[in-house]
Amino acid sequence: MSSRRSFLKFLAGSPLLAGMPIAVRALAQGDIDKAVDALDVFDFEVLAKKALPPAHWGYMATGVDGEETLKANREGFTRYQLRPRRFVDVSRLEMSMELFGARYNSPIVLCPVGSQKAFHPDGELGAARAAQAKGNLQILSTQTSYGVEEVIKARGGPIWYQLYTTDNFETTTKLVKRAEASGCTVTAVTVDLPAGRNTATMQRFQRADTRACGTCHSDATGNLANPRVGGGVSASKPMFAGINTQGLGLTSPSLTWDFIKRLKDVTKMKVVIKGLETREDAALAVEHGADGIIVSNHGGRATETGRGTIECVAEVVQGVRGRIPIIVDGGFRRGTDIYKALALGATAAGIGRPYIWGLSAFGQQGVERVIDILNNELRLAMVGCGARSLKEITPASIVDTGRRA
Numbered sequence: 407m408s409s410r411r412s413f414l415k416f417l418a419g420s421p422l423l424a425g426m427p428i429a430v431r432a433l434a435q436g437d438i439d440k441a442v443d444a445l446d447v448f449d450f451e452v453l454a455k456k457a458l459p460p461a462h463w464g465y466m467a468t469g470v471d472g473e474e475t476l477k478a479n480r481e482g483f484t485r486y487q488l489r490p491r492r493f494v495d496v497s498r499l500e501m502s503m504e505l506f507g508a509r510y511n512s513p514i515v516l517c518p519v520g521s522q523k524a525f526h527p528d529g530e531l532g533a534a535r536a537a538q539a540k541g542n543l544q545i546l547s548t549q550t551s552y553g554v555e556e557v558i559k560a561r562g563g564p565i566w567y568q569l570y571t572t573d574n575f576e577t578t579t580k581l582v583k584r585a586e587a588s589g590c591t592v593t594a595v596t597v598d599l600p601a602g603r604n605t606a607t608m609q610r611f612q613r614a615d616t617r618a619c620g621t622c623h624s625d626a627t628g629n630l631a632n633p634r635v636g637g638g639v640s641a642s643k644p645m646f647a648g649i650n651t652q653g654l655g656l657t658s659p660s661l662t663w664d665f666i667k668r669l670k671d672v673t674k675m676k677v678v679i680k681g682l683e684t685r686e687d688a689a690l691a692v693e694h695g696a697d698g699i700i701v702s703n704h705g706g707r708a709t710e711t712g713r714g715t716i717e718c719v720a721e722v723v724q725g726v727r728g729r730i731p732i733i734v735d736g737g738f739r740r741g742t743d744i745y746k747a748l749a750l751g752a753t754a755a756g757i758g759r760p761y762i763w764g765l766s767a768f769g770q771q772g773v774e775r776v777i778d779i780l781n782n783e784l785r786l787a788m789v790g791c792g793a794r795s796l797k798e799i800t801p802a803s804i805v806d807t808g809r810r811a
């Protein structure tokens with residue numbers, strides 16, 4: 407075993423394999439049996455695919471329609487390049503980030519991802535313990551597989567609660583009050599899925615999965631994969647315990663901007679809107695009292711816009727005019743991606759799939775390693791470009807080439 411390992415290590419480092427990064431990755435991945443051995447977040451992607459049943463992998467990995475937006479979320483970053491500055495004393499760096507009076511160790515946010523027990527038995531609790539260990543912000547999904555109270559306990563401090571609006575305000579109020587009572591300080595209301603989405607690729611993965619889904623979770627179609635967002639709500643989800651879910655929609659097609667005021671009237675939590683992509687909506691969000699914005703296209707899982715979220719940040723910044731903080735998520739896989747978002751004016755960047763890959767492969771340790779890898783890459787980008795703190799990452803830190811490479 408150890409000789410096989412040494413051989414793989416030798417091969418991975420061999421100049422013979424230079425120019426064959428994919429082959430090197432395949433070899434090296436045979437060698438990863440501890441989270442700390444992963445070299446970048448993509449190592450965890452391969453491990454997660456191996457670890458998960460096809461239906462669960464499909465639920466996580468896929469987008470909508472022809473997956474153009476999913477791809478655009480990655481490709482969008484190639485439009486921007488870094489502008490390094492030299493002879494700056496970067497021997498001490500400040501990477502901490504403040505949001506609504508709370509300080510976090512870095513500007514990396516764990517985005518809400520539903521049904522995390524489908525990826526690892528520890529689910530959201532594993533993510534919470536990792537967020538605690540690393541000092542990062544976690545946002546918990548309405549579709550969480552553990553109740554908000556348990557997750558806050560595992561985090562050992564406040565988290566944010568992601569809200570699906572439902573189509574019944576009394577129910578929405580119950581969700582919000584429960585989140586607030588448990589100690590959540592902010593609710594992030596997701597607005598990018600008013601009524602359903604087209605999940606053809608995910609459904610193909612489900613068809614390829616020969617297991618009987620009903621043996622693990624009660625609703626083989628709607629519960630785990632939630633393909634009918636905008637449709638039904640599963641009563642088995644902890645946040646819907648004790649709520650009559652008969653005929654209840656998780657989202658609603660009829661909501662308008664006045665929803666924000668209604669929401670603010672029933673909670674003291676800050677209200678952040680998740681799923682905005684335009685200058686116009688950014689300005690309307692501020693006008694209607696939003697406390698923050700998450701620029702997001704749901705990880706390419708909502709509308710097939712063909713636009714990467716990083717490409718939306720500049721116009722959202724223009725609409726906001728510095729009045730409220732902006733977070734952006736979608737396709738963040740490298741420290742340099744985060745650097746570009748901050749340069750464009752975001753306060754923080756969110757990750758979804760990368761920490762779920764880590765969770766799938768190694769539970770809490772995997773999530774911790776994903777955060778460490780991205781922190782380290784961001785640190786190196788800051789060192790290399792002469793930015794001593796997040797504040798020193800400004801529009802002058804990048805070039806917008808105007809088109810994707």
Ligand SMILES: Cc1cc2nc3c(=O)[nH]c(=O)nc-3n(C[C@H](O)[C@H](O)[C@H](O)COP(=O)(O)O)c2cc1C
Pocket residue numbers: 465466467479517518519520547548549568596680702703704705706707735736737738756757758759760
């Ligand atoms: C499997 C999965 C489940 C998700 N569930 C939710 C959810 O319940 N609520 C929500 O607002 N966003 C949800 N999202 C979107 C994420 O919060 C985030 O916007 C997205 O994953 C960021 O893109 P990335 O995966 O490329 O990092 C989900 C994303 C994935 C991949």
